[in-house]
Amino acid sequence: MLEAKTLPLLAKGKNLLAFSAGIDSTALFYLLLHEKIPFDIAHVNYHTREQSDAEADHARALAAQYGKQCYVHDCGEISENFEAEARRIRYGFFDTLMEAYGYDVLLTAHQLDDRLEWLLMQLCKGAGLPELLGMAPVTQRKGYRLVRPLLSSTKNDLRSWLDTQGYRYYQDNSNGDPRYKRNRFREQYAGPLLEQYRSGIQNSLEFLSRDAAALPPLPRPTIETELLMYTGRQERTALMRAVDRWLKQRGYLLRQGEKERMITENDLLIGRRYALSITPQCTLVTPLTARTMPKAFREECRVLGIGASVRPYLCANKAYFNAVKSALDAAKGEART
Template sequence: MHVSRNLQKNGHSQPLRAMSELLHLDLLKEGKVLLAFSGGVDSTALFHLLLDHGIAFDIAHVNYHTRDTSDTEEQSAIALAEQYSLQCYTHSCRLSGSNFESRARDERYRFFTYLMTKHGYTYLLTAHQLNDRLEWLMMQLCRGSGLPEILGIRSLDTRNGIKILRPLLEHDRESIEAYLYERNISHHLDESNSDERYTRNFFRHRYSAPMMRDYTDAIRRSFRYLEEDSESLLETMNFTVIQELSYAANPSNMRSLIYGIDHFFKSRGYLLSKHDKEALKRGGEHILGRRFTVSIDTHYTFITPYESGVMMDKGFREECRELKISPKLRGYLYGAPHAYSVIRQLKGAPAPLRFD
């Protein structure tokens, strides 16, 4: 059922009026946005803040049927949308097996991507906030990650080809709860948030929550500086897509190269493993997940579907050899003449295709 947390005013450093400050407010006003809505503290606060700012939006809710209240929460989301004449899209799924958090994330983003594409929303909004960002940083530190991975929760991002905004990323959980309390806005509580069998909950209760209580403003500033430093240290790889060929000029340093390739795949819903990233540092050609070919040459990185066992024309094979086109790219390129023509030009081939 809907509940309101019994919060007491505690003189928190971030007053209620500051909750009106949303990141990327100018972008939120472009077209219509889709809010990923669970009905919990954060997404409920963002729902009402969007109303306060007159932002045009609809909501999407995923029911995993993991709790006794799951169906009630879905019906509450539908009723809330109807109350404000908004569209509420719902998706029902039951996931079994291990690694629930990762599979649930993949499931909901498939749903969100479908809605974004079908209905033409400009941005997907998620209600991640400052505590989430600190929890993520701690988990990545314990996995031996670098700066790009540590800053994996960004205020403006892409995934599966859709643009994502996180307007609450500089607000801490305590301020968000205070906003709901002072406005007397009801919301649902997820009992699973107290279950330390989930990795994020373990870090939340043991480490991040105590730190946020004492160092909120300093943590907020640190993330701003880290993001600025990241932007100055990492060069952007801008991939061009021709048919199913994607290519980009190589940056000047290896860290930017691996980050650029990782970001390319992550934006399409494919996560590189630690082994993949280490292998890519050696350059050359690589097969990822038996699905993709990545070829890193002197000037460009090429990514195509992986196709093996293709019978190729002798002239085509010879020209690829002369142009030093990766053997593992050739299976796809043989059936994609336009993409092959682009690579020929990038390789400096002056003559027409020999096998035409």
């Protein structure tokens, strides 16, 4: 059931499995064992259900049984926007582990149901081809690869396989809670469609993936550290997607309204966390900073073509300002030659 194209990435790398103890991640756990692929596991305990602690204990016991390292993060109470905040916490935890222990690959157990749910949700919200596809077998994140080896399998496939093998897993009753939009899409649309049209849906997703692979590449950043910089004028849709990917790697998901504004506006604040400036000379995304700036500094930024929203951060971080200035000088030199 593991996608063949993902296996070479896993055979020699240092892998970390995002493990919830549910059907999908439990199936992936045992499939990796069957393929003799080395991995450790990471589990987030949100303490939202009676069985949350039992799932965390099960993750530890399973790891000990098979000689795996198990990392468990105990999450505090999430008061609002649970899905988005839980995702931010979860990937923040994973990112910390990946860097601290030198893992090359983060494995997640997303499957065909998840992929179709995502496509339908994006379709109803308004999205282009890359956003519709969303979940690719391999995605490059900051410092590591995110690999999803189960995208061709349905949840029913995985459940049947686990039951046949006699492997224990936990059922998350909140997956049927209609308060969550994803659950509504799963129950009302994705599930029934997969039951009737699985083969056609799989073929369509494959065709769409090939079409997406033929799209022009995203712009390459001049600087990609705590701030993001592109020199020169960029095509707005490609720029939006590139910025969206960079922010997602840092745990921030652009809202649809922010994506739309990025197509038409040149200076905007993003989620009270980031500032973005687009000029013919450069595009810059920086952490949002408030600071009084000397008039001479503001004038220098204007001459360089640096937008107003990012100037306070550059004023407070002179090393980054000098790097941006050098990159703009180099771009001007290349344009003259």
